[in-house]
Amino acid sequence: MARAIKQWIRRKVLRDYFGQEYLCLPLETSNLFTVEISFDNSKKRIPLNQHLFLGYKPLLIGVNSNSIQEASTALGKVNQIGLHFLYKNQELGRLQLERVGIREFEDVTLGIFKGISAHHNLLPWWCRLMVNWYESRKQKAAGNIDLDTALYSQVRLAYALPRKISLISLVQSGQHNLFPTDLHGEVSDDIYVGSLRLAGDACKQVDEIGKILLADMPLSSYKEVYALGKNHMQNPRGRENFAFLKEDSEHLKIAVPQGACNYRELEKIDALDVGLHRLQFYRVINSVQLQEPDQTLAHIHFYYADWRLRQGLKTDILVR
Numbered sequence: 001m002a003r004a005i006k007q008w009i010r011r012k013v014l015r016d017y018f019g020q021e022y023l024c025l026p027l028e029t030s031n032l033f034t035v036e037i038s039f040d041n042s043k044k045r046i047p048l049n050q051h052l053f054l055g056y057k058p059l060l061i062g063v064n065s066n067s068i069q070e071a072s073t074a075l076g077k078v079n080q081i082g083l084h085f086l087y088k089n090q091e092l093g094r095l096q097l098e099r100v101g102i103r104e105f106e107d108v109t110l111g112i113f114k115g116i117s118a119h120h121n122l123l124p125w126w127c128r129l130m131v132n133w134y135e136s137r138k139q140k141a142a143g144n145i146d147l148d149t150a151l152y153s154q155v156r157l158a159y160a161l162p163r164k165i166s167l168i169s170l171v172q173s174g175q176h177n178l179f180p181t182d183l184h185g186e187v188s189d190d191i192y193v194g195s196l197r198l199a200g201d202a203c204k205q206v207d208e209i210g211k212i213l214l215a216d217m218p219l220s221s222y223k224e225v226y227a228l229g230k231n232h233m234q235n236p237r238g239r240e241n242f243a244f245l246k247e248d249s250e251h252l253k254i255a256v257p258q259g260a261c262n263y264r265e266l267e268k269i270d271a272l273d274v275g276l277h278r279l280q281f282y283r284v285i286n287s288v289q290l291q292e293p294d295q296t297l298a299h300i301h302f303y304y305a306d307w308r309l310r311q312g313l314k315t316d317i318l319v320r
Contacts, residue, residue, distance in 0.1 A: 018302050018305065018317065018319055019319070020302065020319055020320060021301065021302055022159065022299045022300065022301060022302070023299060023300055023301075023302055023305050023317045023318070023319065024165075024219065024222040024226075024297060024298070024299045024317070024318040024319075024320070025162060025219070025298060025299065025300060025305075025315070025316055025317055025318065026219050026294075026295035026296065026297075026298065026316065027162050027164050027219075027295070027296040027297070027298035028294075028295060028296060029295075029316075030162045030298065030300065030315075031161055031162050032087055032308075032313070033085045033086060033087055033092070033160065033161060034047065034085075034086050034087075035047075035048045035051065035083055035084065035085055035086070035161075036048055036083075036084040036086065037051075037063065037068055037081055037082065037083060037084070038081065038082040038084065039078045039080075039081055040078055040079055040080050040081075041080075045082075045084055046068050047068070048063070048067055048068050048083070049067040049068065050064055050067040050185075051063055051064070051067065051083065052064070052110075052184070052185035052187075052193065053158050053159075053161075053163055053182070053183060053185075054112070054183050054184075054185075054193065054194075054195040054277070054279055055183060055195050055274060055275060055276070055277040055279070056147070056151075056155045056158075056183075056276075057147060057151065057275050057276045057277075058114045058115055058151065058274065058275045059095070059097070059114065059115030059118075059151065059154040059155055059158060060100075060112060060113070060114060060115075060183075060195065060274055060275075060277060060279070061083065061095070061097055061112075061113045061115070061158070062110050062111070062112055062113075062185065062187070062193060063075060063081065063110070063111045063113065064108060064109075064110055064187055064188075065108055065109035065110070065111075066107075066108050066188065075099075075102060075109050075110075075111035076102055076109065076111075078099060078111075079098060079099055080096065080097065080098045080099070080113075080116070081096075081097050081099075081111075081113055082094055082095065082096050082097075083095040083097065085120075085157070085160060085161070092120060092121050092122060092160075092307075093118065093119065093120035093121065093122065093157045093160060094118065094119050094120075095115060095117075095118050095154060095157060095158070096115070096116045096117045096118070097113035097114055097115050097116055098113060098114055098116055099111060099112070099113050099114075100112055100113065100114045100274055101272050101274070103270065103272070103281060105187065105188065105190075105191050106190070107188055107190075108187055108188040108191065110187050110191075110193065112272065112274070112279065114274065114275075115151070115154040115158075117150065117154070118150075118153045118154040118156075118157045119153075120153070120156070120157045120160070120303075122156075122157070122160060122303040122304060122306070122307045123303060123306065123307070155301075156301045156303050159299075159300055159301035159303075159304065160300065160301060160303065160304040160307075161300075161304075162298035162299065162300050163182040163298055163299060163300070164182065164216065164296060164297065164298045165180050165181070165182045165217065165222075165225055165297045165298060165299055166180070166181055166182075166184065166214050166215055166216050166217065167179070167180055167181075167214070167215045167217055167225060167228065167257045167260070168180075168181055168194070168202070168206070168212050168213070168214055169212065169213040169214075169215065169244075169254050169255050169256065169257060170205055170206065170209055170211070170212045170213070170236070170254065171209075171236070171253075171254050171255060172205060172208065172209050172236045173236075175235075175236030175237055175238060176236055176237060176238070176239050176241070176242055176244075176255055177202065177205060177231055177234065177235075177236045177237070178228055178231060178242050178244075178255075178257060179202050179228050179229065179231040179232050180225050180226065180228055180229055181194055181195075181196070181214075182298075182299065183195035183196075183277070184214065187281075189284065190283060190284050191281065191282070191283065191284065192214070192264060192266055192281075192282045192283075192284055193279055193280065193281050193282070194214070194279075194280050194282070195277045195278065195279050195280070196232075196277070196278055196280065197232070197276050197277060197278075198273060198276060198277065198278050199276070200232045200233060201232065201233050201234060201235065202231065202232040202233075203278050205236065206268065206280060207268075207271075207278075207280075210267060210268040211252050211254070211265070211266065211267050211268070212254070212265075212266050212268075212282070213249050213252065213254040213255070213256065213263050213264070213265055213266070214263065214264045214266060215256060215257050215260035215261070215262065215263040215264075216260065216261045216262050216263075216296055216297075217257065217259060217260060217261060217296070217297045218259060218261055218291075218293040218295060218296065218297060219293070219295035219296065219297045219298075219318070220259075220295075221259050221297060222297055222318050222320065223320055224243070224259075225297060226320055239255060242255065242257075243257065243258040243259075244256060244257060244258060245257070245258055245260070249263060249265050249286070249288070250265070250286055250288060251265050251285050251286045252265045252267075252285065252286075256290075260290055261289075261290060261291055261292075261293045261296060262287065262288060262289045262290055262291075263287075263288055263290070264284055264285075264286070264287050264288075265284070265285040265286040265287075266282035266283070266284060266285065267282055267283050267285055268280055268281070268282050269281055269282060269283050305317055
């Protein structure tokens, strides 16, 4: 009886029908939101074509000057921005952020912003109240990254937009490592940025080597890609421990993950530490398209999946 009650609470109140916090789905067909940006206290909102999700403690968002009008001048002067998530012109969520850094490149400016607060209507209001109460009393499991209720709300809203999961491949003294990342994105054709946890072995390896390969993966590889998450805390190993293509990348000669849709060869040029994260900036050495997938691997928070289902929207979810 007690088990049945707990299951009812989890599904009906906490809205966790899936048993997993993050759910895989195709990148190409799953985003229904448009995003607008506002500066400081202005009520004026401008369409935002792209933003980069770069960290979760604190929440970090990168805004590219090529993605919005007037951004190249505004990003260097603005203290705060608002990101507004809209569905059919109705606001379903809002992130408020403050600037923590600016990076100037030859043809683009990247503003880096830290989350302050979030508000969303992805869940019914009474569910949001119950979730906040539940999490305020929940005992954190040992070893977990502790996110307070306010920060957790920001992260959940950020994952209402599908985030692409790619694989990073590197080679060090003839040994290899391969691990997933969803905190990354294109700044321009020539500049890329990715974020790794400062305390992770993967971050140390990238710092030491300075050259990596980043590959987009098909949706069908979701189980294999998730299983590689443990390699963030592993030393490089022999090639036989990984599923690689026979031929290495064209320029840097780094092993290419089997099944990859495409890959970029990247060389590190700069870094910025914020909270748990090291943002690593790369110059794009080469880009290669290997296949044209119908579905690219991405994932979302289950709040967004629950919202889609309540709207009666077709939602193809893969549970690991």
